Amino acid sequence: MSNNNKKWFSLNLGRKDKESSGSCGCGKTSGGCGSHASETTEMTDEAFAEAAINASIGEERVKDGFEQVFDVKMDRRSAFKKLTASLLIGAGAVSTSCSMISGDESKEKAQIDWEEQFKGNYKLMTDEEKQATVDRLMRSYELRTGKNISMSSKNAEDDVLFGYAFNISKCQGYMDCVNACVEENNQDRDSQMQYIRIHEMKDGKGFNFNEADDNYYHEVPAEGHFYMGTQCFHCDNPPCVEVCPVQATWREADGLVVVDYDWCVGCRYCMAACPYDGRRFNWSKPEVPEAEVNHNQHYLGNRLRKKGVMEKCTFCVQRSRAGKNPACVEACPTGARIFGNLLDPKSTIRWVLENKKVFRLKEDLGTEPKFWYFMD
Amino acid sequence: MRRFKVLKSLIRDSLDTITHGSRKYHLWMAALTFIMLVGMYCYSIQLDQGLSVTGMTDKVSWGLYISNFTFLVGVAAAAVMLVMPTYVLKDIDFKQAVLIGEGVAVAALIMCLAFVIADMGGPSVLWHMIPGIGVFNFPNSMLTWDVLVLNGYLFLNITIPFYILFRHYQGKKSKKSVYVPGAFISVFWAVAIHLVTAFLYQGLQARPFWNNALLGPRFLASAFAAGPALIILVLAIIRSYTTFKIEDKTIKKIAMVVTVAAQINLIMLISELFKEFYAPTHHSESAYYLFFGLDGKNALLPWIWTAISLNVLATVILTFHKLRNNFKVLFFACFILFIAIWIEKGFGLIVPGFIPGPYGKIAEYTPTGIEIGVTLGIWALGAFVFTILAKTAIGIEIGKLRYKK
Numbered sequence: 115m116s117n118n119n120k121k122w123f124s125l126n127l128g129r130k131d132k133e134s135s136g137s138c139g140c141g142k143t144s145g146g147c148g149s150h151a152s153e154t155t156e157m158t159d160e161a162f163a164e165a166a167i168n169a170s171i172g173e174e175r176v177k178d179g180f181e182q183v184f185d186v187k188m189d190r191r192s193a194f195k196k197l198t199a200s201l202l203i204g205a206g207a208v209s210t211s212c213s214m215i216s217g218d219e220s221k222e223k224a225q226i227d228w229e230e231q232f233k234g235n236y237k238l239m240t241d242e243e244k245q246a247t248v249d250r251l252m253r254s255y256e257l258r259t260g261k262n263i264s265m266s267s268k269n270a271e272d273d274v275l276f277g278y279a280f281n282i283s284k285c286q287g288y289m290d291c292v293n294a295c296v297e298e299n300n301q302d303r304d305s306q307m308q309y310i311r312i313h314e315m316k317d318g319k320g321f322n323f324n325e326a327d328d329n330y331y332h333e334v335p336a337e338g339h340f341y342m343g344t345q346c347f348h349c350d351n352p353p354c355v356e357v358c359p360v361q362a363t364w365r366e367a368d369g370l371v372v373v374d375y376d377w378c379v380g381c382r383y384c385m386a387a388c389p390y391d392g393r394r395f396n397w398s399k400p401e402v403p404e405a406e407v408n409h410n411q412h413y414l415g416n417r418l419r420k421k422g423v424m425e426k427c428t429f430c431v432q433r434s435r436a437g438k439n440p441a442c443v444e445a446c447p448t449g450a451r452i453f454g455n456l457l458d459p460k461s462t463i464r465w466v467l468e469n470k471k472v473f474r475l476k477e478d479l480g481t482e483p484k485f486w487y488f489m490d
Numbered sequence: 491m492r493r494f495k496v497l498k499s500l501i502r503d504s505l506d507t508i509t510h511g512s513r514k515y516h517l518w519m520a521a522l523t524f525i526m527l528v529g530m531y532c533y534s535i536q537l538d539q540g541l542s543v544t545g546m547t548d549k550v551s552w553g554l555y556i557s558n559f560t561f562l563v564g565v566a567a568a569a570v571m572l573v574m575p576t577y578v579l580k581d582i583d584f585k586q587a588v589l590i591g592e593g594v595a596v597a598a599l600i601m602c603l604a605f606v607i608a609d610m611g612g613p614s615v616l617w618h619m620i621p622g623i624g625v626f627n628f629p630n631s632m633l634t635w636d637v638l639v640l641n642g643y644l645f646l647n648i649t650i651p652f653y654i655l656f657r658h659y660q661g662k663k664s665k666k667s668v669y670v671p672g673a674f675i676s677v678f679w680a681v682a683i684h685l686v687t688a689f690l691y692q693g694l695q696a697r698p699f700w701n702n703a704l705l706g707p708r709f710l711a712s713a714f715a716a717g718p719a720l721i722i723l724v725l726a727i728i729r730s731y732t733t734f735k736i737e738d739k740t741i742k743k744i745a746m747v748v749t750v751a752a753q754i755n756l757i758m759l760i761s762e763l764f765k766e767f768y769a770p771t772h773h774s775e776s777a778y779y780l781f782f783g784l785d786g787k788n789a790l791l792p793w794i795w796t797a798i799s800l801n802v803l804a805t806v807i808l809t810f811h812k813l814r815n816n817f818k819v820l821f822f823a824c825f826i827l828f829i830a831i832w833i834e835k836g837f838g839l840i841v842p843g844f845i846p847g848p849y850g851k852i853a854e855y856t857p858t859g860i861e862i863g864v865t866l867g868i869w870a871l872g873a874f875v876f877t878i879l880a881k882t883a884i885g886i887e888i889g890k891l892r893y894k895k
Contacts, residue, residue, distance in 0.1 A: 305542075357630075359631045379611065388696055398542035
């Protein structure tokens, strides 16, 4: 099981693991499969360009940008000349951004950025405004990358309250859920951000989180151990929501606790308030290689985040509101994860709650998590 | 119209005062400017790359910035210990000291706001917090309370001294009916800013180290020790470098305030230690980490034991009248008390709140050079602001600055 799935979601930014091995995608190690045929002509093109550039700018290429500009001997007169010129270029840049003649695309981009910077809180938007911001974000992505994404602003449905149950007896610690979550939710690959943690606990010690290991690198299931997953529990009385100074995080009508990434100011008060380690912060600009971006997005869910904002598990709002299971539930090979509508008496989750001895973590804190644990 | 003329002249005169001074003064201001520039450079790196350039992580998500913020709120609140006797209890002794105290409060508040902004992930969308154009989660979030009380206190501490100095500048006496109500409010307000800041942490059920009822009162006690201790030191410096007259009696009275607050603070510390270690529970782990280290992780040990020993030493020195009335000893005691409380109520309070994490994980926190650079820059900013305010105020008070018709 899960032999090919790494536990970590390793980065593929410009690293050429396959090429370096000397073999080709067709599987042969020696030439002749045909897929390398074009390489020779490409190389000559490159070499030609190299020679041409060398001839034209010569040694300036060796110096980096800073040195090129500052490591030059000049007298006062030419220094002033250059300063004036750069001032004019700066003024020019400002005027083009506001001018009538500049390209429509860059103007549109500027318009979108402006409207996005000064839009309101998603929680308080009307449906039209929600649609407008989603349209803007899709268009902005298209303008920047030339690719299309679909982004939903679907609201919570009536008579739906999402809940989650975790079967401790079944979980074997494969961490397929962790991988699926990262792939689905476009988390930052650089910092290896993960919403789910799987705690490996020793048999006979009970639920001893202090001695548990959530960072293991060995074959599972390990002898004499059992596994327990944690993530955001989507509390009914979430402390993180109370403390947010700008209401950038809230509980939706279907019970999902969500974040408006564009409204968050990044104070991290919610992180301090969460008793379940359910929140993550983008300490630097999140990086997701374009090829790995999940293009099926929701405004409150897996759309691409920016630097300095909070994010968290949303029970895959882009999936759950479309009638699907969250990625972790779907990826789990053991069936330890159960998700469903708590208000539907025929749902599996209701059956579990009614027929199993369920419990929740840190119930004494009064947070009312909608995430239950049970055993067979 | 006349008032605008006076204001214009006041601004011109104060600009003149703050740009002229002795060689030492210029060196002091140049050094502060240099540190501020370094801090700004560090902050520009942080803006560019994000908060990943700091030592903070998902495990310990508040660090040096919030620690200093918490401590400085206390320093700001302590100005009240001078305001009350002067304006309300009509104790004339403090009148000279109180303007300095309010200057310290203004500088401390500016530092507080700077530290909060430095800690923000998205300073460009800070307008989301402004009531009216943004969404202000009042009264649910204690952070919004803090924004209100801090800015309100800043307003009070700017307007009251400004009114008094503005009158004195014109050679008039300030009217009691104008400033006494303001002073009254600021007394309650000072208690509020510190209690609200304590509630910021005290209200989090997720962090047992903070979630105790003594946190608020202990904040007040330590603030009323550290703040006036700083004011004593500042008065000592002003006394020796300017002709501004500060009587021994004034300093002795403030020393009394420091002494009582330090004693109460120590009693509360003992109460806290007793609770954590007599019958240790799962919730005492943060205290264990702070005082003894957990699992071989003990980064805070040298700090906290330095703080405790300095704290006890200072309190003992202050308690004996003979020692306290010797100014050299007094200044030393004030200095070590200030350092002790800065450690204890700064990162000695904030960092252990996150260790161990919600599931018992122990990840330590070490600030990076950039973080320390920004922090020093903000302290320099505070000192810079205070020097400007104090120089102008002293100029007016000793009669050097006067409005010429």
